[in-house]
Amino acid sequence: MKRLDDYPTHELNGIRYRCGRVxxxxxxxxxxxxxxxxxxxxxxxxxxxxxxxIGEPEPFAVLPFPDDFRIxxxxxxxxxxxxxxxxxxxxxxxxxxxxxxxxRFDSGRVLLDPYAKLVGGGEKWGAxxxxxxxxxxxxxxxxxxYDWDGDKPLEIPMKDLVIYxxxxxxxxxxxxxGVKHKGTFAGVIExxxxxxxxxxxxxxxxxxxxxxxxxxxxxxxxxxxxxYWGYSTVNFFAPKAGYAAASAFGLTAEELKNMVKKxxxxxxxxxxxxxxxxxxxxxxxxxxxSYRGIDNKTYYLLTPEGYYYNFSGCGNTMNCxxxxxxxxxxxxxxxxxxxxxxxTTSTASASTLxxxxxxxxxxxxxxxxxxxxxxxxxxxxxxxSSLPRHGTRADCIRWAASPRGxxxxxxxxxxxxxxxxxxxxxxxxxxx
Numbered sequence: 275m276k277r278l279d280d281y282p283t284h285e286l287n288g289i290r291y292r293c294g295r296v297x298x299x300x301x302x303x304x305x306x307x308x309x310x311x312x313x314x315x316x317x318x319x320x321x322x323x324x325x326x327x328i329g330e331p332e333p334f335a336v337l338p339f340p341d342d343f344r345i346x347x348x349x350x351x352x353x354x355x356x357x358x359x360x361x362x363x364x365x366x367x368x369x370x371x372x373x374x375x376x377x378r379f380d381s382g383r384v385l386l387d388p389y390a391k392l393v394g395g396g397e398k399w400g401a402x403x404x405x406x407x408x409x410x411x412x413x414x415x416x417x418x419x420y421d422w423d424g425d426k427p428l429e430i431p432m433k434d435l436v437i438y439x440x441x442x443x444x445x446x447x448x449x450x451x452g453v454k455h456k457g458t459f460a461g462v463i464e465x466x467x468x469x470x471x472x473x474x475x476x477x478x479x480x481x482x483x484x485x486x487x488x489x490x491x492x493x494x495x496x497x498x499x500x501x502y503w504g505y506s507t508v509n510f511f512a513p514k515a516g517y518a519a520a521s522a523f524g525l526t527a528e529e530l531k532n533m534v535k536k537x538x539x540x541x542x543x544x545x546x547x548x549x550x551x552x553x554x555x556x557x558x559x560x561x562x563x564s565y566r567g568i569d570n571k572t573y574y575l576l577t578p579e580g581y582y583y584n585f586s587g588c589g590n591t592m593n594c595x596x597x598x599x600x601x602x603x604x605x606x607x608x609x610x611x612x613x614x615x616x617x618t619t620s621t622a623s624a625s626t627l628x629x630x631x632x633x634x635x636x637x638x639x640x641x642x643x644x645x646x647x648x649x650x651x652x653x654x655x656x657x658x659s660s661l662p663r664h665g666t667r668a669d670c671i672r673w674a675a676s677p678r679g680x681x682x683x684x685x686x687x688x689x690x691x692x693x694x695x696x697x698x699x700x701x702x703x704x705x706x
Contacts, residue, residue, distance in 0.1 A: 280305075282354050289325070289335045293343045294350030299605075300389030300511070301415045303358055309415055311363070312350040313387060314598055315569040317377055318367040321349040324384055326362040326412065328394065359524060362394050362412035363387070367568055373558065373580040376571035384409040386564040388573075388602065391416050392512050392527055393484040399443070399457070399516035400487060400500060411484070411508055411563055416527055425535045428543050430475055435543065438474040441503070442482060442517045455519035459533040466540045476543035482517060482530065484509040486554055506554040506588065508563055510606040550603050556589035557582045572596055 282290035294310045302310045311323055321344075324333040339349045349365075364386060369379030386393065390413035395403070403410050446453045446461035453464040462477075469477070481504030489501040504514065518526035534544050553573075555566045558581055565573040575583040575591045582590040593599050 282352075284340070286337060287335060289337060290354040291337060292352050293340075293345075294352040296345050296348045296350050298389070299348075300387060300391065301363060301413060303415055303417050304352070307355050307357065308352060309356050309358060309361075310350070310352050311387075312348055313365055313389075313568065314348050314572075315367060315369075316347040316572050316598075317569060318349075318369040318379065320368045322366040323351060323353070324364045324366060325353070325356070326364075328360050328362055331407070356415075358415040358417075362414055364409055364412055365568065376576045376580050378558075378562075378566055378570045380562060380567055383562045383567045385562065385567045386411045386509060387413040388509065388564050388568065389511055389605075390414065390509055392524065393509050393515060395515075396484065396486070397515045397518075397521040397526075400498070402488070411486075414524060416524070420528055420531050422531070422535060425538050428538060428541065430543050435476045436474050437476045437478050437545070438469060438472070439478045439480065439547075441480045442514070443502075458517055458519040459513075459529045460519040462533050463536045466536060466542070469542060470540060475541060476545060477537065478545040478547060480547050481505055481507065481549060482513050482546065483507050483548070484512040484514050487516065489554060505549050506552075507549055508554045510548075510550065510602070548606075550594075550606075551592055552586035552588040552590050553592065557584065560589055572598055 281292070283292040284290070294312055295304075296312055299312050299314060302312075304310050313321065315321065321339045323337045323339065325335040325337070326333045337351065337353070339351055343349060343351050364384040366381055366384055367379055368381040370377040371379055392414040394412040394414050395410045440462070442459060442462065443457040445451070445457075446455075446465060447457040449456075451461065451465065453461040455461045455464070483504075485501065485504040485506055485508050487500040487502065487504075489506055491498065491500055493499070513526050513530040515521040515526045518529045520526065520529050537544055553563070553565055555561060555563050560566075570576075573593055573596075575585070575593045577583060585591045592603075594603070
């Protein structure tokens with residue numbers, strides 16, 4: 275027996291749809307050809323869902339969200355009769371373009387869903403997009419039916435870990451690796467015996483979420499240079515399609531999950547190197563990819579004049595004092611069955627938390643694994659001069675509770691005021 279809310283209530287050009295479910299955010303397959311789309315925007319005035327056949331420049335359907343499809347600050351829609359394996363999607367938002375107020379809406383931009391579990395457009399590493407392409411990073415829908423066979427993190431004690439830091443592409447890209455699927459998650463699986471021979475029981479993966487290797491790409495002495503390391507994230511839920519041998523078949527996520535499961539079976543933990551403190555959209559001169567056009571004021575820390583605070587050193591800083599953004603980060607952690615993470619420049623994220631004493635905020639961040647758990651240091655260009663070089667739990671708490679660490683932050687409700695105070699404190703700090 276079908277529920278009443280399982281039936282479409284609207285139809286446009288043969289596409290049937292109805293009001294959707296608020297949670298989970300993103301695009302969720304809820305039946306045979308039925309997809310629930312849910313996206314948050316506090317300040318948008320309206321939203322459209324655009325549906326594409328894979329690789330096509332124009333959408334086959336544009337579905338405006340009726341007013342009654344907006345539930346609080348969430349636009350939600352269930353669409354019926356979709357071939358999700360051949361589907362790409364995006365959103366267009368209308369709202370004020372008033373940078374001085376923090377708003378940068380542009381109804382002409384098609385935007386990537388921040389919660390997309392797969393991103394199309396970058397399946398082949400280094401492939402140049404066409405010059406007239408206006409919507410490169412496209413959301414795709416995947417089923418949540420991967421069989422983990424009871425797999426879970428091994429939880430090897432930290433003191434017993436032998437960690438191999440790994441760049442997925444570099445690890446097997448060279449011919450000397452001897453693997454069939456070079457530079458991919460599948461290639462790592464082929465090298466598990468090699469890792470075991472080395473005595474490794476944990477791999478720490480350099481960024482594996484979707485990023486644009488063509489960002490700031492240039493040719494020097496005839497050689498194309500790429501954004502190779504991936505510390506400029508486009509999407510925090512989708513694995514890098516260019517790292518998957520099966521990306522052309524839409525199986526990037528499955529290939530990553532299979533790699534994690536095989537490593538666990540071999541007794542090897544998996545940790546992720548993640549950068550949650552900024553995105554690939556840069557400052558006010560950067561591109562519209564996702565967050566800027568969906569809800570700029572929610573996702574980013576802004577100055578009173580509407581510019582981007584650049585505490586990450588990469589053009590923008592995520593607004594981690596916002597409950598929606600904090601939830602976004604924590605949900606992202608659950609997308610891969612990994613042991614934990616090493617978060618670069620975690621202090622920029624930590625210091626955006628407010629309404630707690632700094633020591634309490636640092637303690638909570640540590641427990642959430644947002645402070646570094648390895649001996650790797652935060653890059654000096656993004657690290658406050660007074661911050662300890664190693665992100666140990668005790669150091670995080672000591673620094674946060676110190677006169678430099680708590681400057682203007684403790685009990686301060688206004689983020690801009692807090693950051694201004696912190697900046698003044700850092701400028702006056704002894705650089706040594």
